[in-house]
Structure formats: structure tokens, C-alpha cells
Amino acid sequence: MKINFLDQDQHLEFAPLSLLKPVATINMGGFTFEDRWKQFFPQMEIGYETEAYLSKKYTAHNHPDLRLAANVVANQDLASFIIDMPEGKLFYNNCFIAQKGTGEQKIEFTLPVVIIQKRWDLFLKNGLVLSADFDLLTKGKKSQILSSSNTVIGDKNLVFIQKGAKVEASILNVNDGPIFISRGAEIMEGSLVRGGLFMGENSALKMGAKIYGATSIGAFSKVGGEVGNSVFQSYSNKGHDGYIGNALIGEWCNLGADTNSSNLKNNYGNIRTYHYGTKGEVQTDQQFMGVCMGDHSKCGINTMFNTATVIGVSANIYGGDFPKKFIPSFSWGGQEWERFKIEKAFEAANNMMKRRGLQLSQEDVEIWQHVYGME
Secondary structure, three states, X not given: OEEEEEOOOOHHHHOOOOOOOOHHHOEEOOEEXXXXXXXXXXXXXXXXXXXXXXOOOXXXXXXXXXXXXXXXXXXXXXXXXXXXXXXXXXXXXXXXXXXXXXXXOEEEOOOOOEXXXXXXXXXXXXHHHHHHHHHHHHOOOOOOOOOOOOEEEOOHHHEEEOOOOEEOOOEEEOOOOOEEEOOOOEEOOOOEEEOXXXXXXXXXXXXXXXXXXXXXXXXXXXXOXXXXXXXXXXXXXXXXXXXXXXXXXXXOOEEOOOOEEOOEOOOOOOOEEEEOOOOEEEEOOOOEOOOEEOOOOEEOOOOEEOOOOEEOOOOEEOOXXXXXXXXXXXXXXXXXXXXXXXXXHHHHHHHHHHOOOOOOOHHHHHHHHHHHHHO
16 A cells, blocks of 8 residues: 655644654654554555655655545554545544545544644653553563563553563553563663653663653663653663753754753743744743754753753754754854854764664755755
8 A cells, every 4th residue: 555644734843853854754652653554554655745855765656545644643443444434535623634536525533533733742642642552562462571670660561571671670650651662672770760651672761760751762762861751763862860851852862961951931931932834933832841852963961951942953052051942953052153064964963873884865965955055
């Protein structure tokens, strides 16, 4: 089955996480949006209807069997309905979900569906999605035995450990959500974890980490210190002490030791944050919101971020005071800023990626060059 995922001109709603890739490839809960659909359509061939500058790497099928909204969280009821539905366009509460054929007939889906409409929905709805994904990930499977050096608070069946994962001398509380530890992942000694928590393949919680739940950690990411209700994409590190909460961290990011981010204003008021679509701040009606960091961005030791700071891609932040609340892509500095030369940005990215046997492709280079010209 050929399936195209549609960004529906909502690409900038999820920026900076979507500046270098389509929305369907963003992770929350236990999957990317596209990988979650693979659980129901395992033979699917993926295409993307996304921004023009992304389309050379992320190509679309010319005549797909099905078109899906990239920001919809798949579930069994929805997938079963789509398989059997006639040609037409499927909606839920006036939100487009799927299209078969020419889409002339309008069809309504009435069962609950999670749709991610704003960037901050990725952490706000992460607990709900993570619990549903836990059921998908564990259905018909058996967990490895948890070492007796650990303490579980709540139902032990809500801790699932894939083969090759390691957990020792930690406290795991599943009263508020399940804990899933993928193959090759490790929770080191002394960690305190409140679910929900998803740990991707070969990820790690460093010794003494404190996780406050509704948190997803992508593959090959290392996390330490104190984290609450945050989503890490793959290959990113927060390896040391420091606090982030209600945060979104892109791929290939690194947070220096003792990096801290505020997630609450001193006056406890609702938060305004930068929006790439309006090119200015918007009211979010949220009281809690931490840092949002785009792919390949870094910050030095002891970095302090204001509430709802937004950082573009390939930024390098350092210094002993709070940087500004919006840091454009390819920025270098702290209180004074300069433009990161794109050749140096490529070099820094490849230096990090080589550690995993990867490097930027020619298509990646062209995407970066386009984004470099956007800001």
C-alpha cells in the first residue's frame, strides 16, 4: 500500500522540530507518527506531501492508495475504519484525517482520535499517547525479568524490558503511567523514574537521573539530571545534572552540564512563545513550557534558558547569562551573536554524526542551505 503523509501547510506549527524534516517523522510517545501507522499497515510504502525544499529527500507517491494527515496519532479503531471505508475524505471534528481516491465523499469518524495541532501538544499529550503506545509495543510479547536490585511501585506488568536492556538499583513508579525500555537501553543505578516513560533503542538514563513522567527518550540518546514531561528525538544528549521540563529536544542536540530551563513564569501567568508561522510571539494559554531546541543545536555548560525559549537548528549557545527567548537557526553566541558559517555547521554536524557511523547526505546539505537562507 502506497501512503503519502500530508503536512497540510502546518509545517511551521511544529518548527523548529520540523525545519529539517516532515511532520510525520517527529517522535512522541513510543513512535514517530509514521512508524505508529506501520503497526497497522506493515506493508506500507511511505511518501510525503511536504514543503518543496524537503521533497527531494522526502518524496511523494504520484498515485498513493491513501493520503494521511501527518499529525494524527494512529490507533486500531481508526486504522480498521480506514481499511474498510469507501473512497472519500475522512474527518474527525472537522479535522482532516485521511483520503481514499478522489475524496469527493465526506466521511465522519466518531470514535476518539488524538490530533497534534500545536508544537506544545507534543508534550501536553505525550502521557496519553505513551500509554496507548505501551499497549501496542507489548501486545503478545513477554518482558525480560526485572533485576531484584530494583524497586517497583505499582503494577509490575506496567514495566516492560526488551531483550538486551539493563536496569539496576533504581526505583520505578508506574502508578501514573507505564515504563517501556527498548533493546540495548539502560537505566543506571540510583535512577528515580515516574512513568510514563519510553526509552528508545540504545538510550540511557545516567546514574541518579530523576524522571517525572510523560517523557520519551529517542534512540541513542543519553539523559541525566532532572527531567519532567519532555520529548527527546533520537541521538540527543543531556548527560549531566540540570533541569528541563515541558521541553522538546530535537535530533543530534547536546545540552552541556548543568543546563537549566525555566518552564514557569515568575508571575505564574500564561506563556507567550515564538511561532515560526507568524514570525513573532503567540499566546499559548499554557502555564508550563520549557525550552524547544531544533536539530543539531548545542548549549555549553551552565546555560540558563528562560521560559518557553525557542532555538532553531544548528545553533551553538554559551555564556553566563540568559540568552534571548528566540535564537534563530545557525546562531553562535550568548549575549552577542554571530552567524554560524554554514560550512562550519556542516563540519560540526558530521563530527557528531560520525560517532554513529552517519553523515549528512547531499539532500541534507541542500535542505540545510535552504533553511540557512530562511532566517
